[in-house]
Amino acid sequence: MTESGKVVVVACAGMDKPLGSVARDSVFKVVEELRPKEVELVSLPPLLAGVSSNSELVGNLPVITVDGCAERCATKLIVKNGGKIRGRVLVPDIAKKHNLLPESASHLGPNGERLAEIIAEEIASIVDRLVQGM
Amino acid sequence: MALIMNKVGIVSCSGEIPEGTISRIATRLVLEELRPDQTVTICLPLFLAGGEGERTFAKLFPTITVDGCEKRCAEIGTRTYSGKPFATIVVTDILKKCSKLNLKSRDKLSTDEWKFAEKVAEEIASKVDEALGRGKNANQE
Numbered sequence: 001m002t003e004s005g006k007v008v009v010v011a012c013a014g015m016d017k018p019l020g021s022v023a024r025d026s027v028f029k030v031v032e033e034l035r036p037k038e039v040e041l042v043s044l045p046p047l048l049a050g051v052s053s054n055s056e057l058v059g060n061l062p063v064i065t066v067d068g069c070a071e072r073c074a075t076k077l078i079v080k081n082g083g084k085i086r087g088r089v090l091v092p093d094i095a096k097k098h099n100l101l102p103e104s105a106s107h108l109g110p111n112g113e114r115l116a117e118i119i120a121e122e123i124a125s126i127v128d129r130l131v132q133g134m
Numbered sequence: 135m136a137l138i139m140n141k142v143g144i145v146s147c148s149g150e151i152p153e154g155t156i157s158r159i160a161t162r163l164v165l166e167e168l169r170p171d172q173t174v175t176i177c178l179p180l181f182l183a184g185g186e187g188e189r190t191f192a193k194l195f196p197t198i199t200v201d202g203c204e205k206r207c208a209e210i211g212t213r214t215y216s217g218k219p220f221a222t223i224v225v226t227d228i229l230k231k232c233s234k235l236n237l238k239s240r241d242k243l244s245t246d247e248w249k250f251a252e253k254v255a256e257e258i259a260s261k262v263d264e265a266l267g268r269g270k271n272a273n274q275e
Contacts, residue, residue, distance in 0.1 A: 013148040014177045015158060024148070028241050043150045045207035048182040049214070073179040080183075106162035 007127045008040045008057050008083070011066040012074040018102040019091040020068035022116050025108060026091075027066055029120035035127045044077055055081060062086035062130050064123060087126035094119055142169075142220070142265045143176045143197040144258065145208045152237035152247075153202030153225040159243065160225075160254035161200055168259040172266060182211050192216035196265040198223065198258060221261040228254055 011027040014020030031041045040061065042054045058078060064087035065074040078085055095101055095115055102112025146161040147154050165173050176197065181188040192212060197219045199208040209222045229235060232250060239247055 011150075012179050013150070014179050015146050015148055015161060015175045016177045016180075020177070021158075024150070025241055028150070041150055043148075043154070044179050045147055045149055045182065045211065046205050048179075049205070049207040049210040071180055071183070071185070073177075073183040073185075077179065077183050104162075104166070106159055106166065 004061065005038065005131055006040050006061055007038055007086075007130050008042050008061045008063045009066065009123060009127075010042050010044060010058070010063060010074050010078055010083075012068045012072075013044065014068045014071075014073065015105065017069050018105045018108070018112065019095060021105045021108060022095070022102050022112055022119065023066045023068040023074075023089075023091050025113075025116040026119035026123060029116060030123045030127070034120055034124040038127050038131050044074060047081065048077055058083040064089065064126050064130075066119070066123065067091065086130055087123075089119060089122055089126070091115075091119060094122065140172055140266060141195055142173050142262045143192055143195050144173055144200060144262075145176045145178055145181065145192070145197055145212050145219070146200040147202045147208045148178055149202045149205075149207065150240060151202055152240050153229070155202075155240045155243065156225050156237065156247065156251050156254055157200045157202045157208075159248075159251040160258060163252060163255035164258045164262065168255055169262045172262055178208055178211060181215065189215050196220035198261050198265065200254070200258060201225065220265045223254070223257055223261065225254060228257060 011023040013024040031039045063083045066089045068091045100111045100115040103109035147157045176188045193216045198221045199219045201224045
């Protein structure tokens with residue numbers, strides 16, 4: 001079990017790609033529905049702009065990054081900020097695996113919603129593994 | 135060359151709060167519906183991560199930052215890495231003018247929240263027009 005029983009989840013939330021919106025939607029499902037007690041959601045922009053106190057969370061708890069594109073900004077930025085990444089999810093890989101694509105960045109549509117659910121379940125499974133210390 | 139000069143970069147906050155969702159949706163409305171030919175989005179995480187293309191664009195072209203809250207991450211990031219934005223918009227400032235609205239959703243907006251996002255989008259579009267030295271209704275020219 002992790003020290004506090006909590007895991008940090010960070011999503012890329014990129015604006016310019018629909019899969020960034022899927023990444024964002026999926027972490028909301030995790031923190032609001034699937035694992036609300038086990039997950040601390042950390043927003044990247046305030047962390048990086050230096051206007052957030054979340055750097056301590058990122059430094060002390062295991063982190064799962066959820067990236068919406070091959071740039072992998074969430075992963076790179078957490079590494080840059082000294083975070084310990086214990087799980088990584090790359091949305092395009094899962095989209096390809098399940099052949100599901102969102103309609104647009106602003107309207108995920110049924111396929112995008114389903115993709116967000118699948119990714120949320122995958123994140124929740126990583127959370128469980130980390131919390132149980134497996 | 136003339137075409138690319140008529141672009142404005144919009145940097146939206148994307149924070150995981152309801153105001154961040156309003157920022158994103160309002161920005162998308164501008165990009166997809168209100169001023170599709172005059173605007174591009176600058177991906178804030180990539181911009182902050184050191185994306186050279188995003189930073190160079192923001193140095194060379196006017197930018198409008200759209201922040202969800204007073205932390206003003208988009209504005210601070212833009213000022214730090216590229217320079218002063220042409221205009222800054224903060225969703226909570228606009229929200230103060232709509233005293234009855236209480237933002238709650240961060241994924242699916244209610245009807246009132248959608249209307250509010252449209253209002254924010256109109257304010258962004260108006261700043262786009264100013265940045266390009268145009269009057270209102272730029273898209274109808």
